Structure formats: C-alpha cells, structure tokens
Amino acid sequence: MLINVISWxxxxxxxxxxKTFFIKKNVPRHRHSIWYYFGGMTLLFFVVQIVTGILLTFxxxxxxxxxxxxxxxxxxxxxxxxxxxxxxxxxxxxMIGAMFIHMFSAFLMVAYRKPRELLWVSGALLMFxxxxxxxxxxLLPWDTMAYFATLIGTEVPATMPVIGDxxxxxxxxxxxxxxxxxxxxxxxxxVVLPLVSLLLVSFHLGLNQLYGASVPVGTETPRKPIxxxxxxxxxxxxxxxxxxxxxxxxxxxxxxxxxEKADPLxxxxxxxxxxxYFLPLYQSLRMAPAEVFSLSGDFIVNLLVAIGCSVWLAIPxxxxxxxxxxxxxxxxxxxxVLILYLITTILLAYVLP
Amino acid sequence: xxxxRRFTQMLCLALIAASLSMPNQAATxxxxxxxxxxxxxSTTAAATPAIVEAPAKIIDPELSERGxxxxxxxxxxxxxxxxxxxxxxxxxxxxxxx
Numbered sequence: 510m511l512i513n514v515i516s517w518x519x520x521x522x523x524x525x526x527x528k529t530f531f532i533k534k535n536v537p538r539h540r541h542s543i544w545y546y547f548g549g550m551t552l553l554f555f556v557v558q559i560v561t562g563i564l565l566t567f568x569x570x571x572x573x574x575x576x577x578x579x580x581x582x583x584x585x586x587x588x589x590x591x592x593x594x595x596x597x598x599x600x601x602x603x604m605i606g607a608m609f610i611h612m613f614s615a616f617l618m619v620a621y622r623k624p625r626e627l628l629w630v631s632g633a634l635l636m637f638x639x640x641x642x643x644x645x646x647x648l649l650p651w652d653t654m655a656y657f658a659t660l661i662g663t664e665v666p667a668t669m670p671v672i673g674d675x676x677x678x679x680x681x682x683x684x685x686x687x688x689x690x691x692x693x694x695x696x697x698x699x700v701v702l703p704l705v706s707l708l709l710v711s712f713h714l715g716l717n718q719l720y721g722a723s724v725p726v727g728t729e730t731p732r733k734p735i736x737x738x739x740x741x742x743x744x745x746x747x748x749x750x751x752x753x754x755x756x757x758x759x760x761x762x763x764x765x766x767x768x769e770k771a772d773p774l775x776x777x778x779x780x781x782x783x784x785x786y787f788l789p790l791y792q793s794l795r796m797a798p799a800e801v802f803s804l805s806g807d808f809i810v811n812l813l814v815a816i817g818c819s820v821w822l823a824i825p826x827x828x829x830x831x832x833x834x835x836x837x838x839x840x841x842x843x844x845x846v847l848i849l850y851l852i853t854t855i856l857l858a859y860v861l862p
Numbered sequence: 863x864x865x866x867r868r869f870t871q872m873l874c875l876a877l878i879a880a881s882l883s884m885p886n887q888a889a890t891x892x893x894x895x896x897x898x899x900x901x902x903x904s905t906t907a908a909a910t911p912a913i914v915e916a917p918a919k920i921i922d923p924e925l926s927e928r929g930x931x932x933x934x935x936x937x938x939x940x941x942x943x944x945x946x947x948x949x950x951x952x953x954x955x956x957x958x959x960x
Binding site for chain 2: 589592733735736739740743744746747750751753754757758761762764
C-alpha cells in the first residue's frame with residue numbers, strides 16, 4: 510500500500526531528483542563545523558514560533574479592553590495555554606540567540622564572500638524582521654511593562670530628521686499608544702512579518718542548498734565531507750532534539766509571567782527595560798550625552814545605529830579581500846568589537862539601576 | 863554488534879510508548895473542573911474569551927503538572943535522540959566516515 514503511494518507520488522513529482530540532489534550534496538567537516546548547526550537551530554525555533562503563534566491567535570483578542578483578559582484566559586483557562594504561551598516566549602528568545610550566534614559565526618568565518626553575498630543580505634534582512642517580531646509582539650499582552658516599554662520604544666525614531674515623526678506615527682497609528690497601536694502591532698506581528706519572513710527564509714534556504722556550506726577562509730579540510738542526506742540531517746536532528754529539550758525545560762520550569770493590565774493614565778513604573786536583544790540600543794541611548802556639537806545625543810545614537818545597520822547589510826560588498834578568499838583584519842576587528850560591545854551593553858543594562 | 867543495537871532501539875521505543883501511555887493527570891483534572899463549571903460554553907469561549915477575575919498569582923500552573931509535562935516530553939525527546947544517534951552511527955559507518 511505504502512509502496513504504491515510512494516510510486517504514485519514519484520511518478521508525478523521529481524522526488525528522485527530531489528533525493529539524488531541531497532545525497533550528492535556534501536557538507537564539509539573541519540574544526541569549525543559545529544557553527545553550521547545554529548542555522549538549523551534558528552529554523553527550528555522559527556517553526557515553533559509559527560505553530561505556537563497560530564495556536565495563540567485562536568484565543569487572543571487585539572483590543573485594549575480584551576487583550577489582557579484574553580491572555581489571562583489563555584494562561585488560566587485554555588488547556589496547556591500557559592505552556593503554549595511560554596513556548597512562544599522562550600522560543601522567541603532562543604531563536605534570536607541562535608540567530609545572533611549563526612550570524613556572527615558566518616561573519617567571522619567570512620561565509621559572505623562570493624558567491625554567497627545574497628545569502629548574507631537575506632540573512633541580515635531576516636535579523637531585522639526577527640527583531641521586528643520581538644518589538645511588535647511585546648505590546649500584545651497589554652500589561653503595564655509591555656505598555657510603557659512600547660510607549661518608550663515607539664518614541665525612539667522621533668529624534669531622526671525628516672522621517673522621525675513619520676516613523677513614530679507609523680508605529681503608533683495615533684497620538685498615543687492605544688487601540689490603533691495594538692491592532693497595528695498585531696497585524697504586523699501576525700500577517701506582515703510572517704509573510705516577509707517566509708519569503709526571506711525560503712530564499713535564504715534555497716540559496717543555502719544551491720551553494721552549500723562555506724568552508725572558513727584559511728581552514729583545512731583534511732576529513733572526508735559528510736553527505737547532507739542522511740548523515741548531516743541526522744546530526745541536525747540531534748541538535749534539534751537538544752534545542753527542543755532546552756526549550757521545553759525552560760517553558761515548563763520558568764513559565765512566562767503576565768503583569769497587571771496596562772493603565773494608560775497611570776504613571777510609568779520604575780525600571781522599565783526592553784527585552785535583552787534591545788538592551789544594546791537602550792543602554793547606548795542611556796550612555797549618550799545630552800548634546801554633542803549642538804546635536805542631541807539620542808539623534809547621534811539613532812544615526813549611528815542606522816549607519817551601522819546599513820554597513821552590516823552591505824558587508825559582502827565592502828570587504829574586498831573576502832572575494833579573493835582572504836581574511837580582512839579591519840573587518841575581523843569590527844566583528845569582535847561589535848560582539849564585545851553588544852555583550853557589555855547588555856550586561857551594563859542589567860547591572861546598572 | 864547487531865543485537866545490542868536492536869536492543870537499544872527496542873528500549874527507546876518502549877520508553878516512548880511508556881511515556882505516551884502515562885495518564886495525564888493534569889489534563890484529566892482540568893477536564894473534570896471544566897465539566898463542573900457549566901457556564902462556559904466551549905464554542906462561544908473560543909470566539910470571545912471570557913473575562914476572568916485575576917487570581918492572586920496570575921500564572922501558577924501546578925508544579926506536578928509542570929513536572930509531568932517536563933518528564934514526559936524529555937523522556938520522549940531522549941528516546942528520539944537515542945534513535946537518531948543510532949541511525950547517525952549506522953549512516954556514518956555506511957558512508958565510511960571515521
């Protein structure tokens with residue numbers, strides 16, 4: 510019966526050629542091979558996000574009156590609703606963590622060199638999309654912390670000339686953070702960004718299959734490469750098992766909390782901090798002087814972040830040595846300094862009051 | 863070589879089967895509680911979530927419920943991991959990898 514079904518499908522779809530492609534495709538083995546698994550790990554958490562996100566939308570209501578109550582309903586009344594919500598929240602954090610490791614390992618291994626420039630660009634765009642998911646999803650529970658953190662977050666672009674006010678009104682949808690902001694965040698979080706990310710992920714994975722894994726510059730590959738199917742896939746499955754184990758352990762031992770319902774008329778509570786992945790921006794804004802050469806400190810930080818993001822996106826086209834298969838010292842230093850800066854600012858934001 | 867591997871595979875399958883057949887006490891308790899409270903109609907509840915009074919602690923699932931879920935899922939994952947690990951070794955041997 511099963512054989513008949515398989516042969517029926519094989520007659521109609523190019524299953525055999527796809528299978529042959531994956532059997533012939535090899536994955537290099539060297540001392541840095543372990544970093545290859547973080548891309549797959551990011552994909553795994555992304556899939557968890559889609560599944561748990563869809564389940565949450567069955568019960569969530571995106572209005573200021575009902576948002577908090579519907580989340581309460583999910584965690585208190587819906588069977589295993591608290592688990593689904595915790596998996597969604599923890600998976601988001603783990604996905605962003607795995608994505609950063611994947612991105613910086615690709616950067617330090619100069620994996621963006623010819624012909625993989627578009628692989629880098631699509632990956633960098635995915636980073637912005639993922640951070641957008643984090644930002645738009647944060648307001649949805651409509652609790653005090655989410656409300657006031659979004660209130661501050663939506664004001665960040667305000668210092669930018671020309672596009673500043675437009676950016677703020679685009680994020681808020683009105684003068685205040687209210688019903689328009691919530692429905693806007695919800696539709697971006699559940700419709701716009703998922704569509705964009707699915708397109709980008711498909712493009713990213715397609716290119717990855719086309720070009721294969723990149724061998725780091727200057728790394729010897731004395732060992733025989735692994736066939737992608739089934740050898741590398743089994744390794745990926747093992748790493749996914751470990752990732753799922755960590756995710757489920759975190760979600761069950763430390764379930765996601767929910768604060769009191771947001772009261773827009775109340776004063777902002779002390780110690781509002783964004784999620785850990787926005788702490789570098791938050792801490793940079795805090796550390797910036799009020800004014801530098803008659804320009805506001807916030808404006809300079811936002812400008813530097815905008816320039817930094819553009820440079821990060823264009824790395825494959827700026828690093829001329831990479832295409833020649835050589836490592837460039839300034840870019841290596843840039844990468845290491847950036848990693849150190851991100852870690853330091855995150856730690857400072859946690860330590861400083 | 864053959865028999866220990868087959869034995870481990872059977873053991874993994876038995877572990878998965880055992881964890882799947884465990885009675886889910888938390889879910890059963892919730893079901894009973896749900897039956898008692900007749901006010902909540904499941905069809906309308908899905909469309910318009912009821913407004914729930916805030917309990918003292920907003921999220922506090924039973925520790926036993928959390929422990930049970932964690933145990934069952936981790937046993938299943940460990941079983942799956944072992945099976946995949948064995949398959950990986952088999953595939954590596956077939957491909958002549960060290």
